[in-house]
Amino acid sequence: SCKDKGRNSYCFYNQNMNQSELEVLQLTQDLRQAMAADQLSLYYQPKVELQTGKIIGAEALLRWQHPQRGWISPADFIPLAERAGLIVELGRWVLESAISQCKRWHELGYNHLSVSVNVSAIQLRRGNFEQQVKAALGNAGLAGNCLVLELTESLLLDVQPSLQLCLQGLREHGVILAIDDFGTGYCNLGYLQRFDVNMLKIDRSFVSKINKSKQDEAIVRAIIQMAHSLNLEIVAEGIETAEVAEQLRRLGCEKGQGFYWSRPCAPMDFIDLVLNRKSEPSSTL
Ligand code: C2E
Ligand code: MG
Ligand code: MG
Ligand code: MG
Secondary structure, eight states: OGGGGOTTOOOSOOTTOOHHHHHHHHHHHHHHHHHHTTOEEEEEEEEEETTTOOEEEEEEEEEEEETTTEEEOHHHHHHHHHHTTTHHHHHHHHHHHHHHHHHHHHHTTOTTOEEEEEOOHHHHHSSOHHHHHHHHHHHHTOOGGGEEEEEETGGGGOOOHHHHHHHHHHHHTTOEEEEEEETSSOOOTTHHHHTTOOEEEEOHHHHTTTTTOHHHHHHHHHHHHHHHHTTOEEEEOOOOSHHHHHHHHHTTOOEEOSTTTOOOBOHHHHHHHHHTOOOOOSOBO
């Protein structure tokens, strides 16, 4: 029992835990091991220019193949990593891997490609995030404007001056700041002024039904208009059909992402997409 380990040790397990708490605990331990054993990987989903269909970059998305449970969604394990404090180390690995991947694309001759990385609030608050990003770019020899950091609205409700300074420092380094899942968070748009945000990603929940729902279309239209008048780039996420892609293009949306072009795929398959080889991806998720 925990008592045997003495006063200074803390206990992960107690008898009052229910089944789902135990599962979370087990999964968190598995995640710790997976990180140590290199069982996590990054997949890449193309970001496309709607006018031309040209690939302009990719979003890096974490994948975890659990030895027993198979693929586990980041929507499930990122929250665990955040609670267990593992997200700081994991996030750093994501950042460095995605940046060196982007450098490889450039070396292959595709130096117009940018890479987008999702950032957790905890990652930003702890550690020296600004230095971490600059060091990773510096080590790879990649310019700041090849990196997009995807932040959530709730993250930007933080009024700490340190966050402001961190993001300002990154902007001065050329790094692009995007608001992920735009429209699903709090509707306090003050943060758009407080932070030098460059890009809005319209949440999939609005995008996926614009061809069926007049209301969703109106919301998307309004977001696009607002983005344009604030000089923000706009990316629509979750585009699954040609019809939705075309409608967004007509509404003036410049960029998009979604299963219509490709699911997130392994680095090799992403290169095939860029090269426009028509092979079936070997694995997509
Ligand atoms: P997100 O950043 O909003 O990423 C977009 C999600 O939508 C991805 O799910 C992607 O696979 C999915 N998606 C893209 N196009 C379509 C589409 O056309 N239809 C549908 N139905 N889905 C589409 P995924 O990969 O499961 O990631 C879920 C979330 O997990 C991400 O949402 C992000 O919040 C988080 N996440 C993933 N990787 C990382 C990471 O490295 N760090 C952090 N902090 N969070 C991550
Ligand atoms: Mg994202
Ligand atoms: Mg998103
Ligand atoms: Mg999302």
